Amino acid sequence: MQIAILLFDRFTTLDAAGPYETLSRLPGAETVFVAERTGTHRTDLGSLGMVADAVLADVTEPDILVVPGGPGQIAHMDNGALHEWIRAVDAHTTWTTSVCSGSLLLGAAGLLKGRRATSHWLALEQLRGLGAEPTGERVVFDGKYVTAAGVSSGIDMGLALAGRIAGDAVAQSIQLGIEYDPQPPYDAGSPDKAPAEITAAMRELSRFVLAGETQSAPEK
């Protein structure tokens, strides 16, 4: 069972690491990190590099596709070659998945039209613009399309999908292995639960960042 995890520059680390740490522990899983070029891809924070071992052309029939998000996703919303690859491998996958704003790439490739899907809470309206029906759920299954909300939700998605693929006991073993018994010190992980002023400030910041990203290339 081949799992292909897409990388691009300025992806968000945990978007990729959550599904990796869960799905790649399935019996028979063989994971490949794939990108438009092999080698190091820097994360959104810049301070970490993760390595793609394969180029798109090397990966043609994965069983599972995982598309992470992160600010780097924006640069690929018009990347026709990437969208074509996503559509081509989707024709072979058993499961096509995304975390965070990765669902915007699935949407841009035309795969989520009329489907229930999710994304980072700040990206739900954009997702609607791509023809999907956004939900506020953390993990959304619609047929073989599985989308997860922001960043950390890929862990929950990975476990839920592991259960569908290999059964509850295997998924529970993976959960126990990674000791996923979450005890966040705050209850601020969703826009409804966080203090209102924090949610508002982040919404404002995101509007600002997004405006910057979608204008001409920023000075480096």
Next chain:
Amino acid sequence: MQIAILLFDRFTTLDAAGPYETLSRLPGAETVFVAERTGTHRTDLGSLGMVADAVLADVTEPDILVVPGGPGQIAHMDNGALHEWIRAVDAHTTWTTSVCSGSLLLGAAGLLKGRRATSHWLALEQLRGLGAEPTGERVVFDGKYVTAAGVSSGIDMGLALAGRIAGDAVAQSIQLGIEYDPQPPYDAGSPDKAPAEITAAMRELSRFVLAGETQSAPEK
């Protein structure tokens, strides 16, 4: 504020990625991945490479040290040069931290003697053997030493530490940004909560793996 995250071959991805995704989002944070050699380090699963940009000698006075775990930790329990570096940087840190079996490296370096600490649930007895007082808690603060339980617990540790460093509002913003509103599909994330037969099987497997690891180098 410099955050140094240690890498070594066969580390566990999420052990490093959890603290990275949380602590590195603190205002003023500057994170460096550091190892005995620069370049790609493969994870425990082998299918992902993460890049260390600095060697130990380059990083002398970090404010925060993060030591991840993973099966690769075993090869460094007698690595005197690494222990010496851990002790040397610990003399400068504000916080010395670990995730999973990373605490065994802190312990091997002599930093946890008489201290309350934690580790992956399968490693708690080993931690005791290094002079620490293991607890079953998910995140343990003892002075400037902060240890987290298995793999995914580094996210909780990162948020708790972010709160201590920068205040609740900043930590809550980080939690909201990574949408950390965990909803595991099972309640099997600790040895007490998982089905007894799954916990027992993993304990047995771990005994087997550990025996293999601590014998002469395996055939490759």
